Amino acid sequence: MNAYFKQDEPDTRNLLDTGKQGVIGKALSRPEGxxxxxxTAPYSAEYQIDGCLEGVLVTAPFARGRITAIDKKxxxxxxxxxAVIDDPRMTTRPAQGTAAAAPEQGPGEVDYFGQPIALIVAETFEQARHAAKNLPFDYEADEIGSVPLDPESAPRETDDGSSMSKGDLAHAMKTAPHTVDLRYRTHGHVSAAIEPHAAIxxxxxxxxxxxxxxxxPNYNIAELADITGLDEENVRLISRYVGGGFGSKLGVAEETAAAAIAAMQLSRPVRVVMSRQQVMQAIGHRSxxxxxxxLAADSGGVLTGFGHEALVANLPGESFAEPVLQSSQFLYGGDNRLLKLEIARIHRSTAASVRAPGEAVGMPVLEAAMDVLAEEIGIDPVELRLKNIPEKDPDTGLPFTEHGLARCLKEGAEAFGWDSGPRQPRLKRDGDWWIGTGVASAARVHNVAEAKARVTLNPDGTASVQTDMTDIGTGTYAILSQIAGEMLGLPPEKVLVQLGDTDFPRGPGSGGSWGAASIGSAVLVACEELRGSLAEKAGVNSDELDIADGMLNGQPVSDLLGGKELSALGHYEPGKIADDYTSSGFGAFFAEVRVNRHTGEVRVSRMLGAFAFGRVLNAKTARSQCIGGLVWSIGTALTEALLFDPNDGHIANADLAEYHVPVHRDIPALDVLMLEKKDAAASAIQAKGIGELGMCGGAGAIANAxxxxSGARIFEFPMTPDKVLQAMEDN
Amino acid sequence: MKPFDLQRADGLAHAGQLCADKHTAPIAGGTNFVDLLKLEVETPSTVVNINPLPLGGIEETADGGLSIGALVSNTATAVDMRVRENWPVLARAILAGATQQLRNKATTGGNLCQRTRCYYFTNIDQPCNKREPGSGCGAIKGVARLHAVLGTSDHCIATYPGDMAVVLAALDAQVEIAGPKDSTRTVPVRDFHRLPGDQPWKDNVLEDGEIITAVTLPAPVAGRQVYRKVRERSSYAFALVSVAAVIDMDGDSITRADLAFGGLAHKPWHDPRIADLLVGQSPSEALFDKAADLLLEEAQGYGENDFKIPLARRTLKAVLAEATGVKP
Known part of the structure; x- marks a missing residue:
């Protein structure tokens, strides 16, 4: 059976709420936990395969040029x-997310320091690594100084898709009683997933x-086919467990391409695992x-002008430009609007998606600027935000789907104990530490994608779900067992979810926070079909189905199945809802920080995030996603920065000792409020994306705190002690 | 990792004999050394496992001090009750470094001999005079955030990264060293590490074939003990600046001011002029400023690490205020 649902209208049937199993939304632990x-959960590099050879990539020690000879002998x-493999099909950059085609190929031409130029294959990993570090090769490197490395002085292009202009911002800035015009800088980030890039x-x-x-995998199979020159039907990709992705594993990267080409050349299995340094240098980073x-505001604090411009960077030829202005398009009103995104072409490693591409750095900056405006007007910053929530998308004029910003600001403020009194700095001190609070809005655009899943009722009454969708630590295994369990009347442990194998129907992939809503809708569609069949078998109408714990209207479902399995392929596709609405998750962050008045060290002492993202599918995994976002907010605010060498563009701090993600001791007790309100126009399961929302603006709340x-107004993230000291008044 | 022979030390003399070869290196905890082997920053032909040597004890000395064996783990030192009662600043410094797992493996001698975390030293595709003499210094015109502002040379601006040795320098601990033919010598921690000069590849004064056997703490002294480590994240990061201090007062007069600094130089930085200035004086912000003036008289930043100079001043002043009870 096949079932197809193209969603043109809001789906207010709330089918999940008709289930009798009572598991949807529950705080269930992940089944694979x-x-x-x-x-015992095998990650990609951990499969035991007889005769497997080990490959290690060799990387270029210069910014731009070409390899002229490799001494393979x-x-x-x-x-x-x-073997020493330098096949022209080998890739030199990771594929961008949803590319579905090969990225740049040909390892002889070098575009950035640390680019893979060859693969050494040996019997053992240690042998391959040693040879990779000692492979003799000749090269012609372009002279230092002739290679653009600094975004500010490099050639730049305008990203038209992210730019717009409406009204007259310059005029609004001239005439409004309250204005701010501020310039900020943010540094590069990496995903720093614990599992390094690896393939067999x-x-x-x-x-x-x-x-x-x-x-x-749904896009990666096409990328791998294109890279190798194979037909897709001759490629199978398996990603059952993924040890963190955060955007870094959206596209097929150099290790997977190299392993595939080596295996084909040598007719033996080949494993390639990147070192931490290689992951950081040769996989995409956030620009x-x-x-x-x-910002221009009238005397009451209502925005009349809104301008947000950004310069980001990437390698020549890369289509991806960090979409810094994504939320600025619709978050706040203001009739006179200007958005402009420019991209500088430089020869540092590939810029690509890192969790919440765009919002992760655009929102904290916007929210820091809103704080300056609130101070300029003399209005409470929560109030300022509430005053500027637009009725409709101020750019397109489209209606919003469920809009939770006001709710999150109000209920978040209440739960945090936000003091709307005077906001002068340095009103509170504990010993050497100044204490302060800050607020920021959260917004992350919501997308859904086409998705397919097969749901099968087995003769014994249990069920299975199959799709090539992945679980990158997010909880896909858990939520799909809950959706199918709810719809088919089974406890989740009776639903076997099988993911990450391109032999299964194509899912949407994990990325852009669209995974759960998209694949969940496909599973729902399949289950709806199965319910119809069961109703028919039982001789009742679908809406009379009372099905829970494997019993249908008092009869075991296995009896109805009569020893046969019942299977449906669910196919979900967003239709007009994608064009008719602006859809976003919303939220609000509240942070309390301590700033050392001698050293400028900052420690977050309390943080709360209130979020609205439609239906909560699993209260535990959803909360974990939000907490992860808050942790990333803290890293963005205080510690995370790639340090690029000014002479050759290499990443100096390319390991986890020197690229500082927060440690446990940096993370206080974090509060998460999930303000559930089903969003019928978001997806067939009334859910929106959640994986990125938790860090879309959070660093701004910390900056404001x-x-x-301390009175330190800082215009650069992360706000390390040196920058805090520099901005402190008495310094 | 370059393949190497692994030998087991059969006594101190045997270890010394083996390590007399400049292509031979000893290994104890290996928490830093093994990383450097994998990166091929270290490429010895032979590695000598010195863990079997009987250097794992902590013993009281005749004059009331404490001898900490070279193979005592950092964790064992930090939890030793004698250390915690009499030299608490040492325990605090150790606990401010690395992680529990690393401290369980890391040893007293290895900690002293750990190498710089300069980004250019640990990257074999970059120039580094410490790793490859004559290749140049990538940091001076590159990314110098971690780097030294005191005692640098045109050849190297790396810092010594550790915490424990900073406190040992403040406490004026001694390094006990065994050399060839059963010889021994004692070197103050303050003189153990060296400045880069024109031989930045030499981190310290150990000669080939010499093995650290112990670190000796002098008898405990009265006073307040402080270790203040400044860093952007609160654990598992090297110091931007650190200050170790043992300060004693008699009424309103400073009677002891033993100070050492981390994160500023190629060695734990100790400047005897600071104690000379402070001792006998009544504590005040003006006095603390003078101490900072002395400390930073010849400080030189390299762009990205310029901030360390004001940060060192502020941290020193905060520590002195805390230890003397002055309200800044």
Whole structure:
């Protein structure tokens, strides 16, 4: 059976609420959790495959140029080395998310320091790594100084899709009683997923099978086919467990391409695992940004002008430009609007998606600027935001789907104990530490994507769900067992969810926070079909179905099945809802920080996020997503920055000792309020994306709290002690 | 990792004999060394496992001090009740460094001999005079956030990264060293590490074949003990600046001011002029400023690390205020 649902209208049937099992939304633990914490869930590099060779990538020690000769003979003379591969099909950058085609190929041409130029294959990993570090090769490197590395002085292009102009912002700035015109800088970030990029490729002469850490097998299979020159039907990609993605595993990266090509050339299985340094240098990073925010407000604090401009960077030829202004398009009103995104072409490693691309750096900057405006007007910053929530999308004029910003600001303020009294800095001190609070809005655009899943009722009454959708630590296994369980009247443990295998129907992939709403809708569609069949078998109308714990209107479902399985392919596709509405998750962040008045160190002492993202599918995994977002907010605000060498563009701090993600000690007790309100226009399951929302603006709340605590108004993220000291008044 | 022979030290003399070869290196906890082997920053032909040597004890010395064996783990030192009662600043400094897992493996001798975390030293595709003499210094014109502002040279601006040795320098601890033919020598921690000069590849004064056997703490002294480590995240980060202080007062007069600094130089920084200035004086913000003036008299920043100069001043003043009870 096939069932197809193209969603043109809001779906107010709330089918999940008609289920009798009572598991949807419940705070259930993830079914694969035990396997993960006991080390028995195999990640991509951990499959035991007989005769598997080990590959290690060799990388370029210069910013731009070409490899002129590789001394393969010397490498082959080294212990254990079987091959030196520099096949022109090898990729030199990761594929961007949803590319579905090969990225840049040809390892002989070098575009950035640390670019893979060859693969050493050896009997053992240690042999391959040693040979990779000692492979002799000749190269012509372009002279230092002739290679653009600094975004500010490099050639730039305007990203028209992210730019717009309406009314006259300059005039609004001239005539409004309250204005701010501020410039900010943010630094590069990396995903820093714990599982490094890794792949094992096997080739049987016709078919390529690859275990790889990927977020989107549905696109990755096309990328891998394009890279290798194979037909998609001869490629199988398996990503059952992924140890964190955060955007870094959206597209097929260099290790997977190299493993596949090596396996095909050598007709033996080949594993390639990147080192931490390689992951940081050769996988996409979040672009640094320069931003300008102009806000004009009338005497009551209502925006009349809204300008947000940004300069980001990427390699020549890359289509991706960090979409810094994504939420600025619709978050606040203001008739005179200007958005402009420019991209500088430089030769640092690939800029690509890192969790909440765009909002992660655009929102904190906008929200920091809103704080300056609130001070300029003399209005409470929560109030300022409430005054400027638009009725309709101020750019397109489209209506919003369920809009939770006001709710989150109000209920968040209440729960946090927000003091709307005077906001002068340095009103509170504990010993050497100034204490202050800050607020910021959260917004993350909501998307859904086409998705397919097969749901099967087995003869014994249990069920299975199959799709190539992934679980990158987010809870896909859990929520799909709950959706199917709710609809088919089964406890989730009776639903086997099988993910991350391109032999299964195409899911949407994990990315852009669209996974749960999209694949959940496909599973719902399949289950609806199955329910129809069951009703028919039972001789009742679908709406009379009372089905729970494997019993249908008093009869075991297995009896109805009569020893046969019942299977449906659910196919969900967003139709007109995608064009007729602006849809976003919303939220509000409240932070309390302590700033050391001697050293400028900042510690977050309390943080709360209130979020509205439609239906909550699993209160536990949803909360975990929000908490993860808050942790990333703290890293963005205080510690995370890629340090690029000014002479060759390499990342100096390319490991987890020197790229500072927050440690446990940096994270206080975090509060999460999930303000559920089903959003019928968001998806067939009334749910919206949640994986990125928790960090879309949070760093701004911390920046504002730093100012409120210490009087240090800082225009650069992360706000490390040196910057705090520089901005403190008495310094 | 370059393949190497692994030898087991059969006594101190044997370890010394093996390590007399400049291509041979000892390994104890290996928490820093193994990383450097994997990166091929260290490429010895032979590695000598010195863990079997009987250097794992903590013993009281005749004059009331404490001898901490070279193979005592950092954790064991930090939890030793004698250390916690009499030299609490040492326990605090150790606990301010690394992580529990690393401290369980790291040893007294290894901690002293850990190498700089300069980004250019640990990246074999970059120039570094410490790793590859004559190749140049990538940090001076590159990313110098971590780097030194005191005692640098045109050849190297790396910092010594540790915490424990900073406190040992403040306490004027001694490094006990065994050399060839059963010889021994004692070097003050303050003189153990060296400045880069034109030989930045030499971190310290150990000669090939010499093995650290212990670190000796002098008898405990009265006074307040402070270790203040400034960093952007609150754990698992090297110091931007750190200050170790043992300060004693008699009424309103400072009677002891033993200070050492981390994050500023190629070695734990100790400037005897600071104690000379402070001792006998009544504490005041003006006095603390003078101490900072002395400390930073010849400080030189390299752009990104310029902030360390004002940060060191502020941290020193805050520590002195805390230890003397002056309200800044």
């Amino acid at each position: 035990l396997a993960k914490v006991t080390g 010397a490498a082959l003379a080294m212990d254990g080395v079987i 490729a096997q080739w049987d002469g016709t078919k390529l099978t690859v275990h790889a850490a990927q977020q989107m 640094e940004s320069r931003q300008r925010v102009r 730093i100012y409120n605590a």
